Amino acid sequence: MAVLEGAHPPGEYPVVVVGSGPGGLQTAYALSRLGVEHAIVSQDDAPGGMFRKWPIYQRLLSWTKPDAPYERTAREYEWYDHNSLIADEPELRATVAAEMDRTYMTPSCSEMERGLAAFAERVGVQARYGCRWESTRKEEGGYVLVTSDGEYRCRAVVFALGVTDPWKSPIPGIEEVPHYAETPAAREFEGKSVLVIGKRNSGFEIADGLEPWARQIFLVSPRPVQTAVLANASVRVRYFEPLEDAAWGGGTFALDAAVERIERTEIGGYRLRATGTTRPGPITIEADAAIAATGFRTPLQDLRELGLGTVADGRIPALTPYWESTTLAGVYFAGNTTQGAAGLRKNGIGSASGTVSGFRYNARLLAQEIAKRLGHKQEWQQLGRDDIVPFLLSELRGGPEIWTQKGYLARAVYPDGSTGIVPLAHFLDHCEHGSIAITIEMSAEGEIYPVSYVRAREEIDERHLAPHALNDFGGTEYRAALESLL
Numbered sequence: 057m058a059v060l061e062g063a064h065p066p067g068e069y070p071v072v073v074v075g076s077g078p079g080g081l082q083t084a085y086a087l088s089r090l091g092v093e094h095a096i097v098s099q100d101d102a103p104g105g106m107f108r109k110w111p112i113y114q115r116l117l118s119w120t121k122p123d124a125p126y127e128r129t130a131r132e133y134e135w136y137d138h139n140s141l142i143a144d145e146p147e148l149r150a151t152v153a154a155e156m157d158r159t160y161m162t163p164s165c166s167e168m169e170r171g172l173a174a175f176a177e178r179v180g181v182q183a184r185y186g187c188r189w190e191s192t193r194k195e196e197g198g199y200v201l202v203t204s205d206g207e208y209r210c211r212a213v214v215f216a217l218g219v220t221d222p223w224k225s226p227i228p229g230i231e232e233v234p235h236y237a238e239t240p241a242a243r244e245f246e247g248k249s250v251l252v253i254g255k256r257n258s259g260f261e262i263a264d265g266l267e268p269w270a271r272q273i274f275l276v277s278p279r280p281v282q283t284a285v286l287a288n289a290s291v292r293v294r295y296f297e298p299l300e301d302a303a304w305g306g307g308t309f310a311l312d313a314a315v316e317r318i319e320r321t322e323i324g325g326y327r328l329r330a331t332g333t334t335r336p337g338p339i340t341i342e343a344d345a346a347i348a349a350t351g352f353r354t355p356l357q358d359l360r361e362l363g364l365g366t367v368a369d370g371r372i373p374a375l376t377p378y379w380e381s382t383t384l385a386g387v388y389f390a391g392n393t394t395q396g397a398a399g400l401r402k403n404g405i406g407s408a409s410g411t412v413s414g415f416r417y418n419a420r421l422l423a424q425e426i427a428k429r430l431g432h433k434q435e436w437q438q439l440g441r442d443d444i445v446p447f448l449l450s451e452l453r454g455g456p457e458i459w460t461q462k463g464y465l466a467r468a469v470y471p472d473g474s475t476g477i478v479p480l481a482h483f484l485d486h487c488e489h490g491s492i493a494i495t496i497e498m499s500a501e502g503e504i505y506p507v508s509y510v511r512a513r514e515e516i517d518e519r520h521l522a523p524h525a526l527n528d529f530g531g532t533e534y535r536a537a538l539e540s541l542l
Contacts, residue, residue: 064095066205066206068209069209070430071212072096072212073096074096074217075105075390076104076105077218078105078141078172078412079216079391079394079415080183080391081141081181082141082142083423084096084181084183085143085179086422086423086424087423087427090424091427092432095184096182097189097205098183098186099187099189100185100186102173102185103181105216107169107172109165110237112262113242113261113262115160115261115265116163117257117261118162118413120137120140120153120162120163121153122153122158124137128149131456135460138413139152139168139171140171141416142420151171151178152167152172155168155171186204189201192358192359198212199213212429214388214426215354215389216389217355217393218354218391219351219410220354221354221355222237223353225348225351227315228317228318232318233318233348234348239262245269245270245345246269247269247271249273249344249345250273250274250343250344251328251341251343253276253315253347254350255310260298263298273298274309275302275310275311276328277313278312278333279312283299316330316331325343328341328343359384359387362384364384365383378421378482379397390418391419392410392411392415399480400463400464403463405462409464413460417477421477421478424476438473439474444538444542448467451494452494453527453528453529458477458494462498462504463495463507466483466493468491469491470491478493480509490511492508492509492510492511492541494509497520504523505521510541517541521534
């Protein structure tokens with residue numbers, strides 16, 4: 057039969073991964089290194105996921121420094137490369153950085169796609185491409201995924217689908233407005249006034265791409281842009297260029313307003329009626345064109361019918377700290393859908409799980425958790441008593457996981473000397489007496505500092521260590537602080 061040809065034919069596997077974007081590739085790599093048998097199915101015909109078609113104007117939001125204080129083959133280089141997938145083998149690292157031509161600090165869509173394809177090829181990821189997930193059944197002991205090639209049975213399933221289904225907020229008349237996903241080439245807006253509904257990633261990406269072409273751009277959403285937060289985020293580049301134009305009165309407007317209705321005008325344009333929020337009062341805007349940059353949702357298909365819980369107006373699955381559905385045991389999510397596990401959000405700072413820089417680490421921990429559930433032995437690094445403090449100091453100075461996922465992932469050391477990266481929320485809920493974890497965290501004002509957490513009987517002793525002007529947390533002050541905890 058034709059469906060039996062190629063990689064991962066229909067059948068029974070311990071784990072099935074759905075999707076071949078960065079989340080699926082990273083999960084598959086981690087499962088392979090742990091010796092967990094799995095199948096990968098993807099409706100695409102090649103690796104890359106959403107980066108094979110988006111961002112619309114072909115330049116990513118997250119940055120990579122081709123040259124940094126560490127060599128590209130070093131683990132610490134991940135701190136400066138927010139787009140490549142991670143690997144234990146040095147020769148498999150920084151595949152996106154190797155594709156960048158240095159015209160900009162964020163890679164183009166084609167550079168990102170080539171980097172992901174290079175990773176998949178070198179790692180030896182074998183996916184069943186052109187295989188579309190169509191429906192799901194829950195059976196005793198696991199799940200059945202019905203695909204265009206046949207049925208897959210598994211004990212655990214990882215959906216690495218991204219947040220890729222266009223979603224529009226319930227505004228009267230918005231059905232007449234093309235979604236971000238339908239945006240044509242920028243040159244088609246030459247000399248036009250453009251209304252962009254939304255002031256987040258996709259809205260500012262559109263505005264940035266249209267600035268060389270459009271006559272005027274109006275960005276509209278109820279809440280003001282949090283510039284203080286963006287200044288400390290890895291995706292700020294696209295935000296600040298349109299905001300700078302708005303500050304200079306250069307033809308771009310970033311308006312805080314609740315949209316009440318959108319209408320078509322007699323000449324084929326759009327009329328927006330809104331009420332100001334930061335500055336109260338009615339606002340009416342007429343523009344030649346409009347784009348709904350209102351976001352996306354995870355393509356969940358029939359999972360809700362099986363009882364899948366969701367958050368964010370139903371757009372994202374509700375997840376445990378290990379990215380398992382809170383309502384469907386054995387159903388996991390990888391990729392930017394892992395933002396469904398919000399973490400502690402200390403000081404209002406969210407995770408980096410919406411970008412490759414953060415969810416690549418989530419995928420590795422997710423694979424470890426699945427391997428544990430399936431009975432695979434976990435081989436954690438072991439530290440001697442005298443090694444603990446030097447090791448933790450080195451992690452505070454350059455551990456990429458805790459620097460990238462600030463206040464979300466932690467480096468933990470347990471009473472038997474075993475150490476690993478864990479979700480901070482999980483550590484705080486489940487660690488035993490004598491366990492210690494360290495994180496890098498950030499205040500609402502952007503100040504960076506280490507934090508230690510020690511389990512003492514039924515209590516958690518949380519201590520903030522002092523910040524350092526050069527973020528060098530390896531000196532005698534920090535050594536003394538950690539030694540006092542042990």
